[in-house]
Amino acid sequence: MYGKAFAAVVAASIITITTLIGGANAQDAKPVQGGTLNIGYLSDTKTLDPITSAQWTERQTLFLIFDTLIDVNPDFSLKPALAESWNFENDDKRIVLHLRNGVKFHDGTPFNAEAVKWNLETRLDPAVNSTQRSQLAPVIENVEAVDEHTVAINLKQPYPPLLAQLADRAGLMVSPTAAKTYGADIGSHPVGTGPFKFKEWVRGNHITLERNPDFWEKGMPYLDGITFNDIPSNVVGVQRMMIGELDYIGQLTPLDTRLAEASPDIGLVPATGGNWHSLQWRWDTAPFDNPKFREALAHAINRDRMNTILWAGKAQISSGITPAGLWWTPKDLVEYDYNPDKARKLLAEAGIKPGTSITLAAPSGDPLRRLAELAKEDFDAIGLNVQLAPVPMSEYYAKTVAGEIKFTPMRWTQRSDPDGLIQYLFASKGTANSTGYKNAEVDKWIEEARVTADLEVRKDLYNKIQRQISADLPYLPIGFASEFSAVHSSVHGFIPMPDLITRFRYMWKRAN
Template identity: 30%
Template sequence: MKAWRALTMLLALGALAAPDRMIAAAEGQGRGGMIRIGMDADNTTMDPHRSTAAVDRQVYNNLYGKLVDIDTRFGIVPQLARSWDIKNGGLTYVFKLRRGVTFHDGTDFNAESVKWNFDRMRDPALASPRRSEIAPVKDVKVVDPYTVEVTLSAPFTPFLSVLSDRAGMVVSRDAVEKYKDDFARNPVGTGPFRFVEWVKDDHLTLRRFSGYWETGLPHLDEVVYRPIPDSSVRFTAMRTGQIDFMHQIHPKDVAAAKTERGLKVSEIPSLWWEAVHLNNQVAPFNVKPLRQAVWYAVDRTVIQRVVYYNQGAPAWSPFPPSMWAQDRDFTDWRRDPAKARAKLTEGGMPKGLSFTIKGWNQPTQVQELQIIQAQLKEIGVDMKIELLEFGKLLADLNSHNFVALRLGWSGRPDPDGNAHAFLHSKGGLNRVRYGNARMDELLDQARSEADQAKRKALYAQVTRLAAEDAPYIWLHHDAEVKVWAEHVKGFEHISDGMIRLKGVWLEKR
C-alpha cells in the first residue's frame, strides 16, 4: 500500500510541474510555415486502435490527443486528462478530464468519449492490438461529464504508461460510426493537427487545428510526411533541403550528419529492440534446442560493431540499457559455436538445418541478415533470406506467415510494454506463438507489483527464461538519433523517438 501511495505522489508532482514547462517553452516562438519530414516507411493505418506499426505512431502523436504523455525522464504528464487519482491499492483510477476540448469534426470530447474508446478497444470483434495492452481493465464508468473511473481486475503498474501511447489516444465516435472501416483513412482526433490527405507511398499531410485546446499551439501551419525507405536517399534529401526533419538515419551517416553545416543531430539512448522472431509452432523452430542453436550462433558484438558502427548496444533481452529492468549481470548471450552445434545435435539435427528468414528490404537490415547468415553457416545452418517491403513483412508477421522473421519494436517507457505483449501466451503481439506458464506468471506478477526493486528481480527472471526458451533472438538496441535543419526550433527529443510537433516552429530565413 505504501508503494502505491508513493507512486501516486510522484505522478501528481510530475503532473503539477508540466504546465510551467509548457508555458516556458512557448515564449518567443513564431507561427506559420510547413515542415517536411522524411520517414523510413509509409504508414499502414490511421486508426490507432488497429495499428501495429511504429511508423504510424509518428503521425498519431500529432493527430490524436492522449489521456497522458511522458516527459524526457519518462515521467507521466497530463494531456487530455488534467489529473488523476489512484485508489484501492491500484485497482481504481479516477481521471479528471479537460473541458473545452473538441474533436476535429467539431464534436465534444468528454467522459462519454473516453468510455466509448475503451469499449471499442476491448470489443473482441475489433480484434484490436490494444485489447491485450488494457486487458486488466474490468470496467469504465462515467462519473460525470468530465470524470471517468476505470476499474482494474488486478493492480497494473504500467497502466498510465500504456495510456501514453495508442491505448490512450481518443478517436471521434461520430467519425468512426460515419466512416466505419474507412476511418483508417479518414481519421479524426483532438490533436494539434488535423488530417488532410494520405497519398499512399507519396505523402501524408496534416494541417494546423485552429480549435486546439492549448492556447497558442501549434506553431506550424502544415506537416507533410514523406516515406523515403532508402536511408541514403533520405539523408541526401536532408542534406539538399528537400526535407526539414529526418526520422531514422543509417548509422554510417551519423558522423557525417554531425559535421554537416546547417544540420542539427541529437543522439540519445532509445527504447528499441531488434530481433529475429522464430515461429514456435512451425518446424524447425517448434523444437527448443534448435532455437537455442541460433541463439548461441549469433555474435551480437559483431553486429554492433559492423552494422551499427558501435552505436546503441547489443541486445540479449527486450530491455535496453536506458531501462532500469535490464539485467546487466546476465552473460549467457555471447556467441558459442560449440554450444550451438551441441544444441543442433540435441534437437535431432546434427548435420545442420535449412530455413528461410523474411526481412525488410532496407540497407541496415540486409547487412545484419547477411552477417547472421554467415555466422549460422559456420555451424552448418543454411539460412536463406527473403526480402520484402515493409507492409508485406508486417502482414506476414501478423498472420504468422513465417518460419523466421526479422523485425524490431520501438519500445515503451515501462518494461512491461517491451515484454508482456511478446512473451505472454495471451500477448497481443505474440506472433511467434510462444507459451510458457512460468513466463506468464512472471510477467503478470511484474505488472501488478508497485515496488520497482521487486519488479526488477522479476524481470531478471524473465530475461533468463526468455534466453532459455529462445522464442526471439534479440540482436540490438538502437541509438535514438534524429536529424533536422537548423531553422527547425523547439523540438524536444525523448527516448521513445516520437516526433512531437505542437511546440516546434520555423526560424525565418
C-alpha cells in the first residue's frame, strides 16, 4: 500500500544532523514566557499570502502566522499539525485527513474541513495563479469535506510527494473569511491559525507579529512577539546584534561569522545543510541557448576558489542540485572541471568572439553579490566582457521570474521529497522554471516519478532526471554553502532544520 511505501520513502530520506547546542541555545533550561524576538534578515518579501508566495524570506514569516496541515521533524520525517492523523484508501488514490478540533483562525473563523477544502481548491483554481498549482493540479482530482473535521483528497493517481507538500507552502491554511474580506490585498493582511498574529508591515523596514493568545497548542508560543528587521548585509546585522538590537540572524557565511566570534553574547550554530548555490541563465535565449557556450562557462568557473573565498573552504562543491547523503542524489553526473583553456576553445566553437559582452545580475545580498563578482573574474579571464548589473535583493528573484534578468546567481533550499524542488525548477511547466528549460524526456520522467510509490523506481528516475539536467545545464551548479546562524545568548530553543526555514515558534528568551 502507498501509506507504507511513503513511510519507507520518508525513512530513507532522513538526513543525519548534529545539533550543536551551546550557551546561546541551550535546551536544558525551562522555557519562560514573554519578550520580543528581533530577527535580522535580507528581505525579499513581496506578499504574506501563502497561496501566491514565491520568495524565500516569506516562508520565515508565513510559518509563524499560519499552520501547515502536516509538519516535519528535524530529520524530515512527518508529524501531525492541523491534521492530527491521516490514512490512505482506494488503492492509495484517496488521502483522508483527520483534523484537529477546536482550532480557530485569528479572525475567529472556525478551522474545519470546509476551510481546508477552500484552501486547496483555491490553489487549484487557474484564475488565482497560485505558485503551488503546478504541483497540485496534475494529481488532485477533487477535495471533499466528509464531515466537519474530516477531509478527503481524491487523487488522479497515487502521489507520494503530496504529504510533504502539505508540510510546506501548499499546506499553510488561510482564513477563507479574511480572503473574502481583503480580496487581492490579502497578502498585506494575513490571517492564519498560527502561534503569532500579524500586526504591522512597514515595507523595506520591518514586519511585526504578536502572540496569538488563543493558539491551539497549550502553553505556546513563549514569546510575546517577533519582529523581522530588514538589514542591508549580514555584517551590519551582526553589528546590530553586538549592541543588543537583534537576537538572531541566519545564513551567515564563514566570513560573516568573524565579527560575531568576537562577541561573548553571540553563539554560532552551523546549518545542517546549506543553500544550493548556482548560476542560472535563460536556457532558451541567446547566447545561453548554445550548448557549447553553456559548457564553456561551466569549465570557466573555479569552484574551489569560490569555496575558499566565500565559505572558507567548508562548502560541499557539487555538480548537481542535491547534496550527498539523500536517497535521490546520483553519483554519476556530468562533471565540468575547471579548465580555462577548454573554455576558450568551446567559446570559439560556439562562435563567441573575444570581448563579447554579457550582463550578470549582482543581487545586493551576501553572498550572491560576492558570487557574481567572482564569476565575473572567471568569465573575463576566458575572454568575455561581463557587466555586473546591481539589483536590490528584494527585487532580483521577481525580476528573474519575469524574464527581466537573463543571467544571475541563485540559491535554493532542499525539500523533504525530491519532487518538491525538481518538478518546481525543471519541469517545463514548473512554477519556478525561470530558465526556460524544456526537455520532453525530463518532463516524462518527472511525471512518472511523481506517481509511483516504489522507492527504487523513483530513485532510478530521479537519477536519470539529474543526469540529463547536468548535461543540459539550465543551471551551473556551484555547491552547498557552509552557513551559520548567529543566536544571542538570551535566546533558547533554536534547532537547525534541513530546509533552512527557522521555526521561530519554538524559541524563547531569558534575560541574562
